[in-house]
Amino acid sequence: MSQTQTLVGLDFQPEAGVPTWSEQVATGHRPNRAMDRLAYLARLNYAHTYINRIRKRSNDPAWIERAGQIERRLLQPFAPPPAETERAIKYRTKDYHAERGILSPDLVGAMRAELFAPQTYNDPYIPGWHWHGAPDARDAADHPMLYMDPQKLLRSPSLLAICTNPDIIGFCREVLGPAAAISWAWSWISNPGFGNYQNQNWHRDSSEPLNFVRIFVPLENIATMEDGPTALIPGTSSLRAFYDLRRFSDAELTALQQERGAGVVMADVGDVYFVNTFALHRGVTPTKRRAILTLLASLSPSHRTPAIRRIAMAEVPEHLRDTVAAHRRFFRYLVK
Numbered sequence: 343m344s345q346t347q348t349l350v351g352l353d354f355q356p357e358a359g360v361p362t363w364s365e366q367v368a369t370g371h372r373p374n375r376a377m378d379r380l381a382y383l384a385r386l387n388y389a390h391t392y393i394n395r396i397r398k399r400s401n402d403p404a405w406i407e408r409a410g411q412i413e414r415r416l417l418q419p420f421a422p423p424p425a426e427t428e429r430a431i432k433y434r435t436k437d438y439h440a441e442r443g444i445l446s447p448d449l450v451g452a453m454r455a456e457l458f459a460p461q462t463y464n465d466p467y468i469p470g471w472h473w474h475g476a477p478d479a480r481d482a483a484d485h486p487m488l489y490m491d492p493q494k495l496l497r498s499p500s501l502l503a504i505c506t507n508p509d510i511i512g513f514c515r516e517v518l519g520p521a522a523a524i525s526w527a528w529s530w531i532s533n534p535g536f537g538n539y540q541n542q543n544w545h546r547d548s549s550e551p552l553n554f555v556r557i558f559v560p561l562e563n564i565a566t567m568e569d570g571p572t573a574l575i576p577g578t579s580s581l582r583a584f585y586d587l588r589r590f591s592d593a594e595l596t597a598l599q600q601e602r603g604a605g606v607v608m609a610d611v612g613d614v615y616f617v618n619t620f621a622l623h624r625g626v627t628p629t630k631r632r633a634i635l636t637l638l639a640s641l642s643p644s645h646r647t648p649a650i651r652r653i654a655m656a657e658v659p660e661h662l663r664d665t666v667a668a669h670r671r672f673f674r675y676l677v678k
């Protein structure tokens with residue numbers, strides 16, 4: 343189905359691996375009531391139009407910056423100008439910031455255990471691809487990336503606990519403003535031995551909302567190049583070159599990497615790093631298995647956000663409820 347069609351229906355899949363309304367109804371994950379269908383269609387079409395007609399209208403950084411400014415004013419008209427903290431300025435100019443040791447290793451371990459429990463994995467780059475089993479099974483290593491089912495992930499108590507971290511909420515608000523909200527999440531295992539697969543090639547994330555932050559939570563220590571760190575060419579989110587919609591080879595970007603000082607982010611369990619992934623970046627292909635969680639925080643929904651089946655406050659683990667209630671806006675796409 344074309345991504346540019348004007349209106350989309352209940353069978354529309356915004357991206358491989360994201361279950362459609364009809365699939366969610368068939369698996370019992372959504373009630374099939376007329377009001378819910380209408381509300382879903384409205385949210386789906388809003389997000390689809392916003393991403394495919396507005397955000398993807400141009401990949402020119404200057405246009406995105408202007409459109410992003412307008413979005414910030416429209417969505418948070420009474421918010422003060424963006425914070426001028428040292429880390430917010432660094433993030434704006436270098437596209438990156440890390441907070442060290444802000445998550446408990448036990449919590450990260452619980453998230454890792456959820457990713458490694460036997461389940462059905464998908465690959466957002468291959469429509470219809472699924473693999474069911476335990477990642478330690480021999481044939482699990484036959485595919486470069488095993489992604490956790492987004493519905494399972496976005497309802498996970500460990501994920502919600504990570505999202506309640508005050509440093510994560512604080513940084514997203516500092517950079518995006520008070521309307522920042524978690525709007526999607528991915529967690530996946532990268533297997534070695536496949537060369538540079540998909541996001542392991544230099545690229546810009548060009549389908550995310552105009553104002554967004556990608557939050558990276560390593561589920562294992564990333565200490566060497568073998569562990570597959572995220573690589574970034576700092577400051578390239580505003581670069582008016584290399585913004586065509588494609589992957590770039592190392593050779594094409596050698597001069598730019600030397601000029602800008604491309605770097606990799608080493609991070610231990612408990613660390614969190616924030617990246618403007620509209621800048622040129624990639625996941626270095628690991629030579630060992632790597633496990634990571636990444637969150638999308640944005641002002642507007644991504645094209646996938648309407649597929650999230652939001653949970654009721656009563657379903658939020660009791661020890662997180664007060665924090666979620668105090669930050670309703672940040673959780674508006676996850677919790678009703």
Ligand SMILES: O=C(O)CCC(=O)C(=O)O
Nearest residue numbers: 541547571572623624625
């Ligand atoms: O795997 C990484 O470290 C980077 C991921 C990435 O490039 C992406 O998801 O767009």
